Amino acid sequence: MGHDRSGAKQPDRFDPARASILDDTGRFAYVPPAALLEALAPPPSSTLLDFGAGTGLYAVEFARLRPDLRILALDEQPAMLEHLRSALAQAGVLNLAAIEPPALAALGGSVERILALNVLHELGDDALGALRGLLAPGGAALFVDWNAEVERPFGPPKDHVYGPSEAERRLAGAGFAVVGRSAFAYHYALRAVSAPFR
């Protein structure tokens, strides 16, 4: 299974054989979960959807740090969902659920915050449109991804990912308005809302 990736910068899907890379807690040194939550600023008791959650490393941290939130961890690859479900079971957190793409149909227009971490470069136009359609009125999405414009000792090759301006243009073309810009050591972060009049 999988969506049409046309429009994606890197049309290859993430290889689940490399899932252990995602589980490296060393990642927290350069993209701290608490900093992501600060940038997302989810209202109390709201829903936060981790779009392309992979193995759930970050989703589990969010659930621990913010027990008031309902965290939904979405992935489209069955092999990643298996990792995700076992991470959830081990973590024993009650406010976190793994979901598959068909579950999105029931969530349209209802999600207050969405995180897409290391995912924008993989998303086709259809998936990006679907992500936007999930946002509740007043909702916001945070796109955090490897920055093509910084030298990095690891992460995907530069030509597989966006620089911040290029990412912003891609988001604008998909109906988002970027309302906040920040950066981590190797990543850009763009806070986006659904643009009016679309």
Ligand SMILES: C[S@@+](CC[C@H](N)C(=O)[O-])C[C@H]1O[C@@H](n2cnc3c(N)ncnc32)[C@H](O)[C@@H]1O
């Ligand atoms: C590079 S991994 C990042 C995972 C996670 N966000 C992290 O940083 O640990 C990208 C993940 O996004 C998932 N993905 C890509 N496109 C997706 C889509 N349209 N819907 C759901 N998941 C998607 C892939 O299956 C993969 O697990």
